[in-house]
Amino acid sequence: MTRYLLILEMLALTICTGCSHHAPPAPALQATASGSALAVSSGDKQLGTPGAPLPQPLVVDVNDDQGNGVQGALVKFSGPDGVRFDPAEALSDSNGEVSTNVTVGDSSGRYPVEAITTDKKGKALHLEVNEMAAGYQEMLGYQVQRKYCSRCHDPNSTPEQVSNYDNLAVAPHSFDQGNTFNKLDDADLTSIISHGGPAMNLSALMPAYGSTLSKADIRAVIAYIRLVSNPPFEAPGMVYAMR
């Protein structure tokens, strides 16, 4: 009888130790290779809904010195409070790609997101990518500009949404050109949109929309331009006096 108990006990022990080996739910990923450069493949500069996953996954490439994809490099993702990644870290696939689904935080605005990997010498490589969450006004601005403005201001012309960007005598500015738009304050932009390019000594190819769009629509378009501009727009008057 005691022998049976002993056998049972040993059996239980074996099972328990076996279990304890499997207990950690997600064993830490081990990098099997390392690259020397990180690059965005797709999924950056997306416009999402606050608190919701972005429509497309964020895909980054881990490359070696020759620019070829490296398999098995560990990439970790991090971002500001409220941003979630699924998965938060992953090994690159045979093309050197790592894909993650990004959920932005609950407030509207810009979310700088970082992908980190280590190179052969153990030095951390950082890649910063911007994602955006549109609040009501920015979403309205996105829709308004998509209907009226992107017909000329969008550098990408698709069969579904044709843009005349490449055909104009004076090239329009894509809305993410922060170096141009950040120099214009809200009153300047309102003036250009309402009264057309000539109001600010710019091209007459930019028509006046003041009688077509409401004041709220124009404000919304400006809010959208501010959200997507790269480098980011910094509004005056929001600077800390001390610190």
Place this chain on the structure above:
Amino acid sequence: MRAPEKTRFSWGALFHDPIQLFGAASFVLLVVLAIAPLKDHFSEWRRYQQQYVQMIHIRRDSVKLMRNFRPGIHQIWIPKAGVVDRCETCHLGLEESSLGDVKTEPFGSHPPIPHQLTEFGCVVCHLGQGVATTVTGAHDSTKEPDEPLLPARYMEASCGQCHHSPLMGTPTLNQGRALLAGYGCLRCHTVNLPDGSTMTPTDDPPPLTHIAEKTSRQWIYAWLKDPQSWSAAATMPNFLLSDAEARDISAFLIANSAPQPDSGSPPAPTPAVDSSAASAAQIAAGQALYGESFCASCHAMQNAAGNVVGGNLGPELTGIGSKVKPQWLKSWLSDPHVYDPKTLMPHFRWTSQQLTPLMDFLESQTNSSFTANVHLDPATPGQIAHGRQLVNEYGCAECHAIRGVSKPDNFAPDLSRIGSKPLAQIVFVAGMAHTLPAYLTAKLQHPREFVPGLRMPQYTFTPAQVDALATALLALTDRSFTMPRKWQLATPTPSNYRPAGQAGKLMADLNCQTCHRINGNGGDIAPDLSAEGSSVQRQWLDNFLKNPNTIRPTLIRRMPKFNLSDPERAILTDYIMTVYQIPQIDRDSMPDSGYPQALVEQGKEIFYSKYACQSCHMVNPNTDRGYIGPVLTTVGSRLTAAWIYAWLKDPQALRPGAIEPNRNMSDADARALTAFLMAQKGSGKEANQ
């Protein structure tokens, strides 16, 4: 024995000595009195107010912010809406636009919205408990009848409580409502809106009355088992039927099918239907006609590169040759109204010479693997009877017309107030979050997991579509029924306008309103025709109906050529030119030609310089590169001068939502531009084609 004696003595002493008693009572009273102010002093909201003051102290506009700051509990009270919101007690910066950059909650400013906080309060949109003064009490309370906060990703749902027609700033809500209406949800579920109207479905499920003429039992069986394996875009959901159920339903549908009535005017005799005889040249000719007839405006088909290309108004046609019977296809292409009087498909007037290659092309599009593994024995009466019972149980007649099966009433739960469904009434699946959005999301993704035996079918929505649907459902709240009536924006009354008379019959036959909206009724993939008679010249319209050419170079969806006969064209032209006029435009107020050359030149000058119309339009196709708006090379032969003048003065007054900007043009400029544009008659060949 000593101890109780002692106690009795001390109590006795206390009550016998009034001074001691008074002292003890005073102490107790003081302690009790101190509880309230202490509780208040250490309250959560007071701590937030202290943090807020510290934060605004170091900001540039701290003086202004301090002036606006009032300590204590803040409250928005809107008696008629039942709103008592104390949120601003902690959310102190909501109305301070200069705190837009503050990311530390609860102090940031509210993102700009078109409403005032003081007018609507907070909980109308965000839910939660407005009267609570603790964080968890306000945000996360799930005690009946409390509602926890609405997660940010479903925020557009709150707009939908009052706004029942699409808003430009709420694309997710609009998409969700379109999905509710377009995927058959509203055929089983009722959704009543606060103004007494009911949401109506927009999908177009085919009748099954003559189904045996159209397709085989094997195809029906395979389709019932998995519609999406036939076409990923199929809106028919998967009812997760067992093999026996699919066998019996398909048996019943075939047995129940009635022969299709003979068409009134049989098409000209065509060669015997025999797909094996189709030559490659025939098929190529049919494919060319498929392109020329712009079938792809409504139907998608997999192309040689493997991409599914085309519209979604009609079913996908990949593999169509393995789905429909040749005899049915011939009858359908000859006149679709014979099979389905309510179809959206126009009656193309293809000649028999055109019909044969088109049929050969469509029949060459096969997908034999779909029914390859379906082997059905002949149906027994028992199976047919069981099939009828299943058709009743699954509510097939909610969507499809089936002979002898009536539409069931109250088949599925009413969803008019689903957005306020109390959590206590929900049976959650183990492991899921106990929130209403989580329930709705899970229900949309895996409806049968909740209770075994549920009839709700399995859809294949993408995560974005699930979010959109959940948003549209969360907008259907109790509050939208109880809030002040004046907050409710009216649902636009749907128009059921149909043209009358002989032209009306012809336009119904051509299904013009599948694509064109007329007087508020119809599709939105082609221009609204309500003012067409005021806008175009008669000769142009006649030419266009004879040979529709595109006015906009970049459009994918195009008007098909219907092969109208001369009398038919005359009926349509007459009707459109006389009936579809708007009072703002007097066609005879301005001549269509004969403007002085100087005025034309002046118009040309301002066309290219002041107004830079060439950004979007082309007058000279050799130099102008405006691909956005209509091509204007022959506009003087197309539009009336009165229309052009009125359009230049205010495009949106003639066509609401037009993207051409209103340039606030002076009368003189508008006149000069009209003269210039009316001079663009094109070559004589185009005008008289």
